[in-house]
Amino acid sequence: MKHRKILLSENEIPEKWYNIIADMPNKPLPPLNPATLEPIGPEALAPLFPMELIKQEVTPEKWVTIPDEVRNIYSLWRPTPLYRAYGLEKALDTPAKIYYKYEGVSPSGSHKPNTAVAQAYYNKQEGVKTITTETGAGQWGSALAFACKHFKINCEVYMVKLSYEHKPYRKTMMNTWGAKVFPSPSDATQIGKKILAENPDTTGSLGIAISEAIERAASSDDIKYALGSVLNHVKLHQTVVGQEALKQMEKAGDLPDIVIAPFGGGSNFAGLAFPFLRLNLEEGRKIRCIASEPASCPKLTRGEFRYDFGDTGGMTPLLPMYTLGHNFVPAPIHAGGLRYHGAGVIVSQLLKDQLIEAIAHDNLEVFEAGVTFAQAEGIIPAPEATHGIATVIREAEKCKQEGVSKTILFNLCGHGNFDMKAYEDYFAGNIQKHELSEEEIKASLAKLNTPTI
Numbered sequence: 001m002k003h004r005k006i007l008l009s010e011n012e013i014p015e016k017w018y019n020i021i022a023d024m025p026n027k028p029l030p031p032l033n034p035a036t037l038e039p040i041g042p043e044a045l046a047p048l049f050p051m052e053l054i055k056q057e058v059t060p061e062k063w064v065t066i067p068d069e070v071r072n073i074y075s076l077w078r079p080t081p082l083y084r085a086y087g088l089e090k091a092l093d094t095p096a097k098i099y100y101k102y103e104g105v106s107p108s109g110s111h112k113p114n115t116a117v118a119q120a121y122y123n124k125q126e127g128v129k130t131i132t133t134e135t136g137a138g139q140w141g142s143a144l145a146f147a148c149k150h151f152k153i154n155c156e157v158y159m160v161k162l163s164y165e166h167k168p169y170r171k172t173m174m175n176t177w178g179a180k181v182f183p184s185p186s187d188a189t190q191i192g193k194k195i196l197a198e199n200p201d202t203t204g205s206l207g208i209a210i211s212e213a214i215e216r217a218a219s220s221d222d223i224k225y226a227l228g229s230v231l232n233h234v235k236l237h238q239t240v241v242g243q244e245a246l247k248q249m250e251k252a253g254d255l256p257d258i259v260i261a262p263f264g265g266g267s268n269f270a271g272l273a274f275p276f277l278r279l280n281l282e283e284g285r286k287i288r289c290i291a292s293e294p295a296s297c298p299k300l301t302r303g304e305f306r307y308d309f310g311d312t313g314g315m316t317p318l319l320p321m322y323t324l325g326h327n328f329v330p331a332p333i334h335a336g337g338l339r340y341h342g343a344g345v346i347v348s349q350l351l352k353d354q355l356i357e358a359i360a361h362d363n364l365e366v367f368e369a370g371v372t373f374a375q376a377e378g379i380i381p382a383p384e385a386t387h388g389i390a391t392v393i394r395e396a397e398k399c400k401q402e403g404v405s406k407t408i409l410f411n412l413c414g415h416g417n418f419d420m421k422a423y424e425d426y427f428a429g430n431i432q433k434h435e436l437s438e439e440e441i442k443a444s445l446a447k448l449n450t451p452t453i
């Protein structure tokens with residue numbers, strides 16, 4: 001029998017998170033105060049986040065100890081399995097060896113609880129009563145709802161209206177873990193009301209939902225805000241994924257030539273790729289790390305590297321990032337988790353320095369890839385995850401054409417069991433090819449009056 005699964009035991013759950021900033025040749029530029037354009041210190045974030053997470057946001061330490069209580073909750077589903085994708089290799093008739101790390105075994109079905117549990121833990125330590133957040137596809141909201149329930153914290157979720165309508169069961173899942181869920185834009189906040197007045201039919205966006213959740217958190221001392229992607233501490237927490245994967249690849253006697261992950265704000269990409277990039281930075285290895293984004297929201301491949309807001313309402317500090325402009329509202333693609341206008345600061349700097357690569361895939365190509373994968377490997381991937389699979393297929397086909405065998409590892413960051421509407425639309429022929437024109441991108445960026453770099 002071929003061994004498909006490479007497993008670790010519970011005591012091999014990593015004991016530390018890996019902070020890639022310590023190894024980066026060019027450190028990320030500082031966030032700026034939008035009013036003064038001066039660099040802001042960590043204290044500016046204190047109304048929104050607990051102090052320990054703010055410290056993690058700026059720490060120069062290479063390794064950060066994972067609290068025992070967090071590792072203990074991780075053990076509900078971690079270590080996650082690493083699979084050799086024999087079925088996909090055969091379906092593609094490729095000489096490439098393909099592996100995937102499967103994060104869909106978590107309670108909420110994606111990698112998101114890796115940071116949700118850590119964030120809820122530090123909020124609890126500092127006496128926070130309520131956490132607000134946004135959610136796109138519902139993956140982050142459900143992860144945070146699960147984590148908050150564990151620590152007996154109230155959870156309030158602003159869910160992008162498009163997803164709220166597409167994914168009613170994600171909402172019910174959050175309700176099951178005790179969270180309150182609002183379709184965003186909502187009339188529970190000033191910014192929500194303003195946007196609804198201007199554009200009552202809007203499908204919403206992550207940028208808008210973030211503004212709503214931040215407004216609520218800023219309104220009271222015992223309400224804090226949590227973000228499921230983009231920020232440094234979120235990427236830090238996700239590095240348990242890549243550390244486990246590295247160990248598992250070593251067990252399999254293989255090291256990847258190419259590491260691939262889908263890209264929304266960068267957290268699952270960072271989680272898988274950073275522990276492998278560490279080998280590049282420390283030992284001069286040449287592992288290619290590729291971020292896969294939708295052609296409908298191509299900030300990495302077609303955005304501009306400059307300062308921009310993290311949210312549509314302009315309430316966050318200015319961050320140095322690849323962006324399509326904070327007012328950009330992406331087309332209503334099913335990969336809700338990838339509908340974000342910007343890329344996290346660390347990943348942006350790494351791309352700027354050409355230490356990682358990025359690729360964009362059309363909406364039809366990714367569904368084709370998702371179905372190919374489901375039929376070959378059984379697991380139905382989340383629409384976000386299909387973007388990584390599309391890149392895997394391209395690289396595997398290149399191997400076939402060139403007659404070389406490479407080892408490819410990718411992050412199957414979530415299952416698609418709540419995304420049947422997306423697959424249904426695909427089978428009904430209702431998924432359109434969609435690519436932004438150069439004019440649309442220029443027009444969105446032209447609206448920015450934030451500093452260029």
Ligand SMILES: *Cc1c(COP(=O)(O)O)cnc(C)c1O
Nearest residue numbers: 139229264265266267268384414
């Ligand atoms: C949230 C999410 C993403 C996108 O966010 P990242 O921070 O880029 O990882 C991708 N896939 C799934 C399954 C998600 O839940």
